[in-house]
Amino acid sequence: MADTCHTPFVTGILWLILTWAAVLVSSQVQVPFASNCNFDGGAGDLLCGFVQQTVGDDFDWEVGSGPVESLGLSGDHTGGGSYAYFNTTGRTPSQTAILRSMQLASVINHCLTFYYYMAGTGVGSLAVLQNQIGEQWRTELWSVEGDQGREWRQARVDITSPLDVGGTPMGYRINFDAVVGSGQPGLIAIDDVVFINGPCDSDGCNVPLGMESRWITDDQITASPSGQDYPPAKARLHGNGCWIPSTPHSSWLQVEFPTTMILTGIRTQGFRTGWITKYKVEYSETLSSMWITCNAFITTDQLTGNVDADSVVEHLFSGRLQAQRIRVIPIQYHMQPSLRLEIIGCAFAMLECTGESMQIVFRRSHIPDFDKDHLHLIDPSCTATGNATHLILTAPFEGCGTVKTDTESEIIYFNKVLSHDNDGIAFITRIRELEVPFECRMDSRDTVSAMFSPQVEKIYFFTSDHGKYNFDMQLFQSVTFQQQIDTFPYVVQLNQPLYVQVEVLTPDQDLQLFAENCLATPTANMQDPMSYTFISDGCPVDSTFLSLFSSSLKQQRFSINSFAFVKDYPEVYLHCTVMVCNATDLTSRCAQGCLPPSARQKRTAPGAEPRYNVYKGPILNPGYKRSRDTGMLEDVEENRGARVPPGVMTSLVIAVGLLLCAVVTLAGVIVYMRRRTDHKTAYMALPTDDGPE
Structure with a gap:
């Protein structure tokens, strides 16, 4: 009897434990369905986790591909896949089509990004709404109305995950509501729907990192064996060349960064020699750590590439990757696997080097697990300061554990940011553990x-x-x-x-x-x-x-x-x-x-140091005025009381000496000529008209 009586109790306890375990597990779930939907899935999952609303709307969204020439649509956002759309032509004003997500639950907030196309006089509005499970209310997070021009536009929407009073995540759904404006022709379409962990890009972390601008140098770009005229250094977006592997099988192209970066996406482009249609992305947190595959989709780790030689295709990752290197692996290609690309993201931290100190600045969104009280320099007494958006640590050149070394051309100051519970393992970022080495190289x-x-x-x-x-x-x-x-x-x-x-x-x-x-x-x-x-x-x-x-x-x-x-x-x-x-x-x-x-x-070798021509001239008094159209006496008069420069004095003495010599010489010539004339008169007979006596 005792065992029989305890069986329901034990069962209840087990059920309670399993329930709380499920809650705890679900609290760590960030997005429990496809975090990236491009509507290119198979026949059984065209909506990749989204479902049609069955109550409260009038029509369903459809999945299509190819152009709608009358409304200027040439294809999906990337140019070669499918998109979800709602055709407003012939509909009654205010009729709706609602596409809703599966149930979501998360302890962190998310950023929803997607591309939308709205063209034609018949379009009404497109809105993103959040619906909490078990509640009737729906919160409008984003909306746009009317014709938006015949182009794909990107939207970014912040999603706040609802939590109960105990911090347990509560379920919710995200809806796309399309509304008819009139019965005139119109099209509302969406594509490349991505849920990103963390808030939207309010901190400027979606910028090109330097393939096109050449901030990334040639030696930072490596690859598997490449074609003779298509080295990895030519794999720059909008460049005049491209990268082509010599052997497509097991080929890869890799970009390394000098320090840890935040990577948020990638842009690819083909070339006249061909293009890559499918590829994978791998990344590594440090130059020595293992490679991790970037899973952009729930059903596959492959990303859709290009459909022609010139169009740029962008993919945003489902989360922010903290990485020092990234690798692109071609899977399928047209003609030859030709690649030009750009990496999108931002610096993990910003470092300022002045003549007195080093200052390293973190965006709070990059290290959400840490506050200013958690971080310090090598000297634990040197802690962080901060504001609502950033955390700042300042390392003087003398103090806070700063280490100095010197080379022939540089003096290097080194320090590092550590979290209080750091155990000495040199990882860049971990939950409750942080180590970020940094240095300033000062030109000597x-x-x-x-x-x-x-x-x-x-x-x-x-x-x-x-x-x-x-x-x-x-x-x-x-x-x-x-x-x-x-x-x-x-x-x-x-x-x-x-x-x-x-x-x-x-x-x-x-x-x-x-x-x-x-x-x-x-x-x-x-x-x-x-x-x-x-x-x-x-x-x-x-x-x-x-x-x-x-x-x-x-x-x-x-x-x-x-x-x-x-x-x-x-x-x-x-x-x-x-x-x-x-x-x-x-x-x-x-x-x-x-x-x-x-x-x-x-x-040192010749030319290693600067050389200057030496022109050494007379030293002049700053108040002295050289003669131009006036005589020397005017210059001397204007500078009366000032010391005559030695060079000018020498010139005056020489000039006066030459003048005296000339006077003496001239006087001598005159005297000589007169004496010579007197001598000739005394000795020469003068002719007369008289004959001899």
């Missing part, structure tokens, strides 16, 4: 400029993964470098010392600045053909140059006596090519200092 060479009328030039550079330091060139009034010159212009007398300080603006105290080459030009253009070099390969080449002490290795100070260029150039600009090294590296270029010509040839 740059050029800074200033002028005698010193408008201070600060040079700032920014890229997503590379950067340059901020440099500053200042002029000071004395050798103490305490009073900075900030007047415009800065007028100096010739041969007056100029006190110059060049500095790298960064909190990193382990850096050393080195001015490798410095020159002066009469214009702001460093490439001006009239230039005067006063530092070459770290060696002073001007006799007035003095290297001055600075307590900071990030600064270099020197003085040089002022000068001016000939031919009426009122301004002089200083330019220095500088480099930054690790101060602890005794073998760095900065530590080597001045290199004589023989050492330069051994260190």
Whole structure:
């Protein structure tokens, strides 16, 4: 009796356990039917999970293919398949056709994307509605009315998954309602219906990643053995060539990214040599992890390709893929398997490199399992900040665990983002586990400029993964470098010392600045053909140059006596090519200092460093005015009180000397001629008319 009495109780307990297990399992289900429907399925499943409404509408949706020329439709969205449609011709106004999804249940929200075609005077409206199971209400999520032009248009609709008070997902359906406007000809069609995990693309994550623009370089594109004239580097959307495998069987084309990306879709294109009609997509989260097949459809992992040489076919993935490489595998093709493509998505994180720090920014939608309290840098005390849409972590060059290394041309700063419960496994993204390494590569060479009328030039550079330091060139009034010159212009007398300080603006105290080459030009253009070099390969080449002490290795100070260029150039600009090294590296270029010509040839190949022509002319006072249409005396009068330049003084002395020589010579000639005339008169008989006596 005891066993008999306990049997219903045990059965009840088992039923309860199984029910809750089913609930828990269903809570992890994201979309329990086809997440991508292109209406190209077999005869038994043309609607791929959608069903016709049986109550509350007047007509059914139909599945068709091919053109409807009277309404401008040439075919489905991709050009070679089927689409669902409702023909409004001859219908009564306000009659409807409703296509509804199977029951959905999910703990996360979704983005519904689809393409629609609405043409003709008879169309009324197309709407997307959400109907919660067990409720009579329907919520309109999206709608459009009237003729939308004779083209396929894309729609994106956010779907909020209903949950009960305990967080358990509640069932719902999505309906497509088509409404007749009038009895005139009209067509409403939909195609390529896709449910994407997460919200719609409100964060700009549906952009081309660089195949067409060449942001993706040739060496990032690889493939199985390829045709001689059709290498993988030619597989660029709208390019002049394409990729064709040498052997179609087991062929593939692969694109690698420098870091983890968010991939949301793919666009393909054929070529005049043929096109791929069916293909698969695989992706890998890192360069070393296993390949994962991208399942775009419930019945097949194959994507529909192209139907001609030029049309572009786009497919959005059913979810956002976090991947560092993606591979396309041809399945079927026409003529030859020819491929041009573009990858769609966005960066997993945005990295800013400044002269002082690194800042990495995540969109919350990319890491929905983490908040600012979950993330930190190598130093756990350096945590994230954030706003409603982004999470931000800032790593100074000195601190927060930042590691610095240097090469001949770069200084590299490295850190990583970690979640609090990270166990050291280097995966990019996992639930409750995150590790994102990042680095900034700072160019160690740059050029800074200033002028005698010193408008201070600060040079700032920014890229997503590379950067340059901020440099500053200042002029000071004395050798103490305490009073900075900030007047415009800065007028100096010739041969007056100029006190110059060049500095790298960064909190990193382990850096050393080195001015490798410095020159002066009469214009702001460093490439001006009239230039005067006063530092070459770290060696002073001007006799007035003095290297001055600075307590900071990030600064270099020197003085040089002022000068001016000939031919009426009122301004002089200083330019220095500088480099930054690790101060602890005794073998760095900065530590080597001045290199004589023989050492330069051994260190670097010819042309590896910039060279400038040296034009050394007379030094002129900035207030001096050269003569043009006026005489020398006017110039001297205008510059009375100013020191005459040495070159001009030499010219004056020579001119006066030549003039005196000319006067003395002329006087000598006159005296000589007179004496010669007197001598001839004394000794020569003068002829007369008288005859001899």
